[in-house]
Amino acid sequence: MKNGSAAAVSTSNVVPNDLNAFWMPFTANRQFKKTPRMFVAARDMHYTTSDGRQVLDGTAGLWCCNAGHARPKIVEAIARQAAELDYAPAFQMGHPKAFELANRLVDITPDGLDHVLFTNSGSESVETALKLALAFHKIKGEGSRTRLIGRERAYHGVNFGGISVGGIVTNRKMFGTLLAGVDHMPHTHNLAKNAFSKGPPEYGTELADELERIVTLHDASTIAAVIVEPVAGSTGVLIPPPGYLKRLREITKKHGILLIFDEVITGYGRLGTPFGADYFDVVPDIMVTAKGLTNGVVPMGAVMVSAEIHDAFMNGPEHVIEFFHGYTYSGNPIASAAGLATLETYKEEGLLTRGAELAPKFQEALHSLKGLPHVIDIRNIGLVGAIELEPIAGQPTKRAFSAFLKAFEQGLLIRTTGDIIALSPPLIISESQIDEIVTKLAGILKTLE
Numbered sequence: 254m255k256n257g258s259a260a261a262v263s264t265s266n267v268v269p270n271d272l273n274a275f276w277m278p279f280t281a282n283r284q285f286k287k288t289p290r291m292f293v294a295a296r297d298m299h300y301t302t303s304d305g306r307q308v309l310d311g312t313a314g315l316w317c318c319n320a321g322h323a324r325p326k327i328v329e330a331i332a333r334q335a336a337e338l339d340y341a342p343a344f345q346m347g348h349p350k351a352f353e354l355a356n357r358l359v360d361i362t363p364d365g366l367d368h369v370l371f372t373n374s375g376s377e378s379v380e381t382a383l384k385l386a387l388a389f390h391k392i393k394g395e396g397s398r399t400r401l402i403g404r405e406r407a408y409h410g411v412n413f414g415g416i417s418v419g420g421i422v423t424n425r426k427m428f429g430t431l432l433a434g435v436d437h438m439p440h441t442h443n444l445a446k447n448a449f450s451k452g453p454p455e456y457g458t459e460l461a462d463e464l465e466r467i468v469t470l471h472d473a474s475t476i477a478a479v480i481v482e483p484v485a486g487s488t489g490v491l492i493p494p495p496g497y498l499k500r501l502r503e504i505t506k507k508h509g510i511l512l513i514f515d516e517v518i519t520g521y522g523r524l525g526t527p528f529g530a531d532y533f534d535v536v537p538d539i540m541v542t543a544k545g546l547t548n549g550v551v552p553m554g555a556v557m558v559s560a561e562i563h564d565a566f567m568n569g570p571e572h573v574i575e576f577f578h579g580y581t582y583s584g585n586p587i588a589s590a591a592g593l594a595t596l597e598t599y600k601e602e603g604l605l606t607r608g609a610e611l612a613p614k615f616q617e618a619l620h621s622l623k624g625l626p627h628v629i630d631i632r633n634i635g636l637v638g639a640i641e642l643e644p645i646a647g648q649p650t651k652r653a654f655s656a657f658l659k660a661f662e663q664g665l666l667i668r669t670t671g672d673i674i675a676l677s678p679p680l681i682i683s684e685s686q687i688d689e690i691v692t693k694l695a696g697i698l699k700t701l702e
């Protein structure tokens with residue numbers, strides 16, 4: 254495992270004096286621009302800041318750099334591909350690497366998911382999946398199936414379909430009526446019953462039956478698909494109880510509703526299995542991925558679908574486009590090369606299952622924080638975990654954000670959402686680096702207001 258020295262910093266990476274023009278995503282822009290936090294290089298488990306400090310990556314970037322940073326195989330593959338075939342038209346033309354990557358993905362996805370559509374992000378993968386579900390039913394002569402069912406506290410990216418089936422009020426409330434005909438199931442997170450669970454919590458399997466209630470309300474003949482994250486990541490690592498996803502699978506199958514797993518975070522080894530579907534032993538009809546597909550290095554997403562869905566589209570005259578959807582960069586050569594090199598790196602280093610080996614150590618380390626000030630819950634699965642803090646009255650998010658700033662000062666990158674600290678380190682992390690994360694966090698938690 255490489256956890257080595259500081260990355261080389263190029264002199265072209267000088268921080269500009271004027272930071273005004275870039276309107277940053279999901280960032281408190283005014284606060285940031287007063288006291289900017291800049292990375293200028295990265296290698297393996299560490300970032301280098303613009304003032305030359307090393308920061309341990311406790312979040313795999315944004316849940317995506319599963320093999321760590323600047324991995325030689327990926328860097329070389331991108332450079333080689335850029336020199337050889339930089340771009341090829343994505344519509345009505347092909348290039349070998351996109352087909353090869355689709356084949357390699359089918360090799361590692363659960364049996365039954367045999368076809369792959371490429372996108373450029375998790376948000377686009379979600380839209381692709383939702384559109385596929387609607388079109389599938391229409392093609393099958395069930396055009397009345399137009400409803401989409403999501404969950405409260407779900408994050409499915411930022412496009413209109415994704416925020417409609419998503420369950421985060423701040424991401425929804427400014428954008429009008431969103432998609433029509435969407436309903437939401439409850440999430441399974443329950444602090445009163447499940448706090449400090451190790452792995453999947455006990456309570457809540459029966460919440461899957463809320464789907465039956467929604468079916469009774471709307472009738473199955475109006476419902477196209479249910480979309481869930483196997484583990485909701487962005488809203489604070491909400492882990493389903495055993496049997497919950499299996500129950501959703503049974504109910505969706507019974508009613509002819511497609512089940513979509515959004516595996517943008519849970520995919521590519523995060524739970525200690527290649528996908529969340531493997532961890533929970535449930536095969537959805539459509540699986541949405543991105544992030545770890547290219548180790549976060551080049552934007553790319555992939556949507557895996559069942560043969561049943563794919564074959565339903567392959568019926569008309571052969572010269573006619575089967576699915577009117579796609580992007581200029583779908584299966585882009587450089588992204589495909591990055592994806593192939595990433596999957597090779599995962600395979601060579603056993604990273605898709607390394608999370609399972611490290612999970613007991615990660616669990617023990619994380620739960621050692623129980624009892625520290627403000628800690629009201631700790632939860633974990635594979636190599637992802639969360640520490641929930643009691644919010645300061647009248648000032649939600651402030652306490653966790655303060656922990657984030659202190660961690661950055663002390664050389665540790667964590668992610669916060671609301672008053673929850675989320676950890677999802679690269680899967681190459683060493684046991685001593687897990688200890689380092691927890692030791693730093695313990696110190697920080699003791700100093701929080």
Ligand code: PLP
Nearest residue numbers: 374375376408409410515517518
């Ligand atoms: N779906 C899930 C479950 C995610 O966690 C994310 C991003 O964190 C997305 C979709 C959106 O991905 P992107 O930011 O690449 O559009």
